[in-house]
Amino acid sequence: MNARTILLVEDNPDDEELTLRALSKNNIANKVTVARDGQQALDYFFDDSASSRPIPSIVLLDLKLPKINGLEVLRRLRADPRTALQPVVILTSSKEEQDIITGYRLGSNSYIRKPVNFDQFVEAIRELGLYWLVLNEPPHR
Amino acid sequence: MHNSSLPKATFAVASMALALTTAYAQIDEYAVKAAFLYKFGLFVEWPSSAFASPSSPVNLCIVGEDPFGETLDRVVADEQIKGRSIVVRRLKTVERNPACHILYVGGSEQQSPAEILETVRGSPVLTVADAPHNKSETAIINFVIEDNRVRFNIDDAAAAQNGLAISSKLSSLALNVKLRATNGDE
Amino acid sequence: MRKLADLPIRTKLTLITLLTSTIALLLASVIILAYDNYAYRERKAGEISAQARILAARMIASLEFNDPQSAQEYLEPLAANPEITAAAVYKPNGSLFAGYTRPGSPSPPASGEHLVQHFEKNQFIALEPVQQGQRQVGNVYLRATTEPLLMRISRYGGIILLVTIPSLLLTLPIAMRLHYAIANPVYARSLIEASLDPLVTISPEGIITDVNEATIKATGLSRESLIGTDFSNYFTEPEKARASYQEVFAQGFVTDYPLTIRHVNGTLTDVLYNASLYKDENFTVLGVFAAARDVTAQNKAQEEIRNRTNELQIANRELEAFSYSVSHDLRAPLRAIDGFSQALAEDYADKLDDHGKSYLNRIRLATQRMGHLIDDMLTLSRVTRSEMDHEKVDLGTLAAEVFEELQRSEPGRQVKYRIGPDLVATGDTRLLRQVLVNLLGNAWKYTAKQPHPRIEFDVSRNNGTQEFFVRDNGVGFDMAYAEKLFGPFQRLHSAAEFPGNGVGLATVQRIIHRHGGETRGMGTPGQGATFYFTLPS
Numbered sequence: 112m113n114a115r116t117i118l119l120v121e122d123n124p125d126d127e128e129l130t131l132r133a134l135s136k137n138n139i140a141n142k143v144t145v146a147r148d149g150q151q152a153l154d155y156f157f158d159d160s161a162s163s164r165p166i167p168s169i170v171l172l173d174l175k176l177p178k179i180n181g182l183e184v185l186r187r188l189r190a191d192p193r194t195a196l197q198p199v200v201i202l203t204s205s206k207e208e209q210d211i212i213t214g215y216r217l218g219s220n221s222y223i224r225k226p227v228n229f230d231q232f233v234e235a236i237r238e239l240g241l242y243w244l245v246l247n248e249p250p251h252r
Numbered sequence: 253m254h255n256s257s258l259p260k261a262t263f264a265v266a267s268m269a270l271a272l273t274t275a276y277a278q279i280d281e282y283a284v285k286a287a288f289l290y291k292f293g294l295f296v297e298w299p300s301s302a303f304a305s306p307s308s309p310v311n312l313c314i315v316g317e318d319p320f321g322e323t324l325d326r327v328v329a330d331e332q333i334k335g336r337s338i339v340v341r342r343l344k345t346v347e348r349n350p351a352c353h354i355l356y357v358g359g360s361e362q363q364s365p366a367e368i369l370e371t372v373r374g375s376p377v378l379t380v381a382d383a384p385h386n387k388s389e390t391a392i393i394n395f396v397i398e399d400n401r402v403r404f405n406i407d408d409a410a411a412a413q414n415g416l417a418i419s420s421k422l423s424s425l426a427l428n429v430k431l432r433a434t435n436g437d438e
Numbered sequence: 439m440r441k442l443a444d445l446p447i448r449t450k451l452t453l454i455t456l457l458t459s460t461i462a463l464l465l466a467s468v469i470i471l472a473y474d475n476y477a478y479r480e481r482k483a484g485e486i487s488a489q490a491r492i493l494a495a496r497m498i499a500s501l502e503f504n505d506p507q508s509a510q511e512y513l514e515p516l517a518a519n520p521e522i523t524a525a526a527v528y529k530p531n532g533s534l535f536a537g538y539t540r541p542g543s544p545s546p547p548a549s550g551e552h553l554v555q556h557f558e559k560n561q562f563i564a565l566e567p568v569q570q571g572q573r574q575v576g577n578v579y580l581r582a583t584t585e586p587l588l589m590r591i592s593r594y595g596g597i598i599l600l601v602t603i604p605s606l607l608l609t610l611p612i613a614m615r616l617h618y619a620i621a622n623p624v625y626a627r628s629l630i631e632a633s634l635d636p637l638v639t640i641s642p643e644g645i646i647t648d649v650n651e652a653t654i655k656a657t658g659l660s661r662e663s664l665i666g667t668d669f670s671n672y673f674t675e676p677e678k679a680r681a682s683y684q685e686v687f688a689q690g691f692v693t694d695y696p697l698t699i700r701h702v703n704g705t706l707t708d709v710l711y712n713a714s715l716y717k718d719e720n721f722t723v724l725g726v727f728a729a730a731r732d733v734t735a736q737n738k739a740q741e742e743i744r745n746r747t748n749e750l751q752i753a754n755r756e757l758e759a760f761s762y763s764v765s766h767d768l769r770a771p772l773r774a775i776d777g778f779s780q781a782l783a784e785d786y787a788d789k790l791d792d793h794g795k796s797y798l799n800r801i802r803l804a805t806q807r808m809g810h811l812i813d814d815m816l817t818l819s820r821v822t823r824s825e826m827d828h829e830k831v832d833l834g835t836l837a838a839e840v841f842e843e844l845q846r847s848e849p850g851r852q853v854k855y856r857i858g859p860d861l862v863a864t865g866d867t868r869l870l871r872q873v874l875v876n877l878l879g880n881a882w883k884y885t886a887k888q889p890h891p892r893i894e895f896d897v898s899r900n901n902g903t904q905e906f907f908v909r910d911n912g913v914g915f916d917m918a919y920a921e922k923l924f925g926p927f928q929r930l931h932s933a934a935e936f937p938g939n940g941v942g943l944a945t946v947q948r949i950i951h952r953h954g955g956e957t958r959g960m961g962t963p964g965q966g967a968t969f970y971f972t973l974p975s
Contacts, residue, residue, distance in 0.1 A: 125774035132781060175766045204773070205765035208820075227769055227809030229777035229802075284504070291502045294570060332571060421499040425508050 115168040115244050116142040120152040120184065121202075122176050129229065130171070130202075133236035141168070141244055149179025153187060156194050166197075169243040172219075174203040174210055182213055189218040196250040198243060284402045285395055286324040289380055292393055293333040293354050295422035299415045302353060302376035309339045315346050315368050316358035319382075349375045357381040357391050365391075376415045392416070396427060408432045455613035456606060463605055467598040474594070475587055482562055486582045487555070489522070490566035494578040497527050497568045501535060501576040509536035519582075523561070526550065526579040527568070535576060543581075550577045560586050633729070636699070636709070639716070640669045640683050640726040647725060656709075656730070658702035669728075674698040674706060686713045686726045699730065708734045754823060761819050768812050776805040814941035817872065821948050826866045833870060833906065834861040837895045840874045844882045853885060858896030861906065863973035869949045870973075876942040877908040877969050884912035884967065909968040915961040923959045946971070 117134075121127045127145055134143065144167070146152035152172070155164060170188075174181035181201065188194040200221040201214045211222050223239060226232050293310055310333045314320065328338040345363040346352065348371055355377045359365035369379055369391060381391035392410045396403050405428040411418050412432035423429050493512060500509035509527050516522045516538050523543035527535040528550020539545045547553065555565040561583050568576040630637055636653035638646055649664045657664065657672050664672075670679035675697065682695045691714040699707040713728035779798045783790070790798070834857050841855050863870065878893065885891035894909040915923070924947040925940075947957045950971045961967035 123770055123774075125777070126770060129774065129777040129781075132777070203766070204769040205762065207762055207765055225769075225773055227772045227776055228806050229773070229780040232773065232777065288503060294502065295499060334571070419499070421496065422503075425499050425503050425505050 115249075116144060116165045117244070118144050118146060118152065118155060118167040118170045120146045120149070120170065120172045120176065120181065122147050122173065126173070126225070129232065130236065133229075133233045134240060136233050137237040137240055139236075139240040139244065141240075148177040149181065149184045152176075152184050153179065156188065156197075157191070166249075168198065168247075168249050169239075170197060170199045171202045171239075172199055174201060174205065174214075182210070182217060185214065185217045185219060198247065198249060200239065200243065202239075281397065281402060282319050282321075283323050283327070286320045286327045288395070288402065288404070289320075289324065289354060289356060290328045290331055290333065290338055292378060292380060292422065293338075295419035296378050296411075297417035297419075298353060298376050298378075302415075303336075307336070309337045310353045311339050311341055311351050312354045312356075313341045313343050313346070313350065313352035314356045314358055315343045315352075316360035316363060316365075318342055318358055320356075346371055348372065350377065352377050354378045354380065372414070373410075374413060374415075378411070378414070378416055392418075393426075398427065403427045406430070452610070452613055455609060455616075459606055459609045459613075460602070463598075463602045467594070467602070471591055471594055475590065478590065479557060479562075479584065482582065482584050483555075483557070483564070486522075486562050486564040486580055487566065489519075490564040490578045490580045493525070493527075493580070494566040494568040494576075497535075497576060497578055498570050501527070501529065501568055502570060506536045510538075512536075513538035516580075521582045521584075522580060523583055524579070524581040528553075528577040528579065530574055530576060546579050546581065550579065553577070553579060557584070560584050635732065636730040638664075638669065638728050638730075639724075640713075640728060642687065642723065642725060644669050644680060644683055653730075656699045656701065656707050656732070672699055674700050682711055683713065683726050683728070686715060686728075687723075690715055696733075697730070706734075707732055708737050757819065758823065761816055761823075764812060765816055769809060772805045772809050772812075776802050776809075779805075811941070814945070818941050818945045818948065821869060821872065821945055821952070824866075824869070826869065826952060828864055829867065831863050831865050831867050831870050832861065833863055833874065834858065834895075836867070836871050837861070837874050837878060840871070840878045841893075843875075844878065848882075851882075851886070851891070853882065853891045853893060855893040855895070858894075861895070861897055863904070863906070865953045865973055866949075869952070873946050873949050873971065874908075876946045877971075880942060880969070881908055881910035881912065881967075884914075885910050886912075888912055903972055905970050905972045907968050907970045909966065911966040914963050914965050914967045915959070916963050917961060920959055920961070924957060943969075 117139075119127065119130060121130065127147075131143060134141075142165070144155065144164075146155055152170070155161065172181045172184060176184070179187075181203065185199055185201075188197055188199065195218075198220045199218070200223060201210075201219050202223050202225060203210070204225050206224045214222050221239075223235055226235065290310075290312060293312075312324075312328065314324070318324075325340055328340060331338055341352065343350070343352075344360060346355065346368055350372060352372075353376070355368075355372060357365045357368050357379055359368060363371070365381060369381070372379060378393065379391035380393045380395070383394055383396045390405075390407055390410065392407050392414065394405045394407070396405060404426055406418060406423055406426040407430040408418055408423065409430050409432045496512045497509055500506065500512065506527075513525050513527070513536055516525050517540070520540075522538075523540045524546040525538040526546035527537070529535050532549045532551035534546075534548055534550065537546050553563070553565050556563055561581055564578075564580040564582070566578040566580075567574050568578060630650050633650055634652055636656045637650045638653055639648040641647050646664050646667055646669050649661055653664065654661055659672075668676075669683060670676035673679040679697055682692055682697065685692050685695075691712075693712050695711040695713070697709055697711055699709055701707065709730035710733050711728055711730050713726050715723050716725060716727045717723055779801045783795055783798045787795070837857050841857075845851070845853075874895075878895065881893045885893065888911055890911075892911045895906070896909075897904045897906045899905075924943045943957075943959075946969075950957045950973070953973055955972040955974070957969065957971045959967060959969045
């Protein structure tokens with residue numbers, strides 16, 4: 112279990128805090144790395160020391176991000192052979208149809224809207240963690 | 253011819269006043285009659301058998317006593333009847349079917365007017381005579397003197413007997429016309 | 439009195455017809471009279487000469503045998519002919535042979551010499567020689583009165599009037615009927631002139647052969663200076679203008695060919711040219727008939743529409759960006775408020791008394807209501823903005839799905855529902871689904887306090903229209919407020935009684951209106967409500 116890590120791409124410190132809280136409330140103790148904008152998220156995979164970093168089992172990607180927005184991050188991940196198969200779940204506030212469609216079209220593995228109700232949010236994170244960190248087999252590289 | 257006119261002239265000279273007018277009248281009378289004589293021919297149709305050919309002349313015969321003398325010759329000299337010239341013949345007597353188309357009945361001792369008329373009856377001859385002494389001895393056309401003018405009577409029945417047709421134009425000038433039995437002119 | 443030029447064309451034509459007819463009839467009458475007079479004189483001369491010849495024939499014998507009395511007799515019967523006023527027979531030497539004078543008339547001339555046959559004033563003198571073979575034996579003179587010309591004209595005048603007047607009366611209606619045909623080209627011309635579109639005819643060489651008033655206005659040039667000049671001269675693009683009529687000769691017509699007319703004062707008129715060949719009765723091409731439609735105003739309007747559409751698109755994009763922001767940015771703080779309230783309640787439970795805990799709970803309820811409100815407002819705005827499909831939609835199946843969802847959301851509730859058969863409409867599936875979600879959701883919600891809740895979805899059909907309805911036996915409403923039902927943010931119940939924000943029915947109405955249908959609600963307090971909507975079938 113510990114081998115599996117999470118990359119949380121989230122610019123809002125409140126959401127970051129709440130997400131981490133939700134994870135911990137669900138007893139998900141996997142390592143979580145936070146990228147606070149799109150550039151940082153890409154750097155995690157592609158900068159000079161990227162090879163020294165663990166490959167995350169799941170990327171939780173917000174869409175409204177400074178510098179490079181979430182959808183563009185997704186596009187670039189899918190465009191690079193190294194990250195083309197990287198599991199990515201969009202975790203965002205909006206459920207604009209356009210975002211959902213574009214997200215899937217760009218190769219998102221899932222699309223989850225953050226509920227306003229924290230209880231529901233905790234439940235969502237629980238299911239998400241259970242699925243991607245336990246049930247799902249990530250692609251071997 | 254000269255001889256025959258002489259007695260009348262002598263008679264005229266004999267009785268003065270009357271003689272003058274009478275002599276004048278007589279000369280005038282026969283000059284008129286001479287003109288009439290041939291002009292009758294203008295209004296009469298002869299049968300075609302009366303002429304030998306279309307160019308044969310019309311023979312104007314004076315039988316017996318000739319009262320016209322050379323006046324007649326002068327009058328007819330340049331005249332024609334329907335394209336035919338006129339030849340004056342003076343005869344003592346006539347036979348049946350004489351070579352005459354117009355025949356003036358003068359009469360003589362040898363052949364009286366009655367005899368002449370009787371001889372040519374039935375022949376295509378237009379007989380002309382002075383007023384008859386005897387009513388039975390009439391020619392087809394008979395001269396009469398009326399109102400001191402020369403007039404004539406026509407016996408159309410006699411004309412019919414001789415096979416002649418007399419124009420109504422002529423008939424209308426006649427004093428009296430004895431109509432032919434058929435009650436027609438032609 | 440009106441001048442002749444001011445008279446209407448029909449009156450002019452009638453006058454012209456009547457005038458020419460009258461002149462023609464009068465001329466014909468004069469010719470007939472003249473001819474009649476000539477014929478009359480010829481006839482008279484012939485008659486009198488014939489009579490003279492008859493007399494002459496009769497006179498032959500009278501003259502030959504110098505019988506004036508018979509001649510006189512022949513003349514007397516002339517009394518029977520009143521026309522003959524005198525007659526005479528002369529001998530060749532000219533002396534009078536016989537004579538006749540009608541009582542009251544002058545005697546015939548005493549001498550027959552130097553007489554000639556002739557007409558003189560109202561009388562005719564006939565002279566006929568009396569021939570015997572080649573020989574002339576006399577002359578016949580006849581004098582006859584002739585009818586005076588004026589008397590004949592006056593006699594004929596009546597006949598002419600009798601002929602002329604009916605002829606004119608006959609001419610008049612014929613003329614009237616023919617005038618329409620005669621006036622037609624004039625009428626056609628007036629139509630051409632009345633056209634507000636510039637109309638021109640162009641010869642095969644491209645030379646203008648005729649123009650109407652509108653062309654004069656569009657170019658500012660006189661008819662005389664336009665006719666005979668090159669058609670393409672009057673456009674901003676002469677080459678294009680030339681190509682236009684060449685195209686007409688090539689294919690017989692052009693439609694909506696855009697050109698710009700240049701007025702002499704520099705004003706430009708955008709036109710669309712429609713032109714075709716025109717031919718004579720033998721189908722020989724005479725030229726091109728071209729009609730220009732001034733589209734300056736249209737172009738302006740189109741420009742305006744383009745601008746407006748642009749502005750609208752910009753506004754829409756802004757609105758979309760706004761909604762997007764709302765969707766993301768408004769919800770994030772709410773989530774934070776809710777989340778941290780929860781964290782506070784959990785982590786500091788021991789430091790908060792029950793009052794404090796209840797405040798936190800109220801904070802959380804408020805944030806959740808606001809979250810719903812944001813969602814509903816976004817839905818409402820999306821309903822207006824989104825593209826619409828037009829497809830067959832099985833509303834019955836959709837309703838069943840919505841009921842299942844409702845049941846899942848509140849598994850504890852027991853609601854009886856009935857969905858009618860054949861509930862098919864044309865529209866956008868996603869939007870109509872939203873309608874059912876809202877209406878069935880409302881019914882679901884407002885029957886919550888009903889011990890035996892019942893919801894019905896069906897259709898009533900009459901006169902070819904179908905009206906769908908959702909009926910419940912819930913709390914209902916007072917019809918006095920019926921008109922408020924569909925207004926956004928209008929509520930008939932307090933949020934404490936029933937949750938809601940008043941956007942649901944507004945969304946329903948907006949979707950139904952976008953489909954061309956209508957909505958209405960019927961209700962009685964305590965006895966339930968029915969919401970109707972129509973859709974094109």
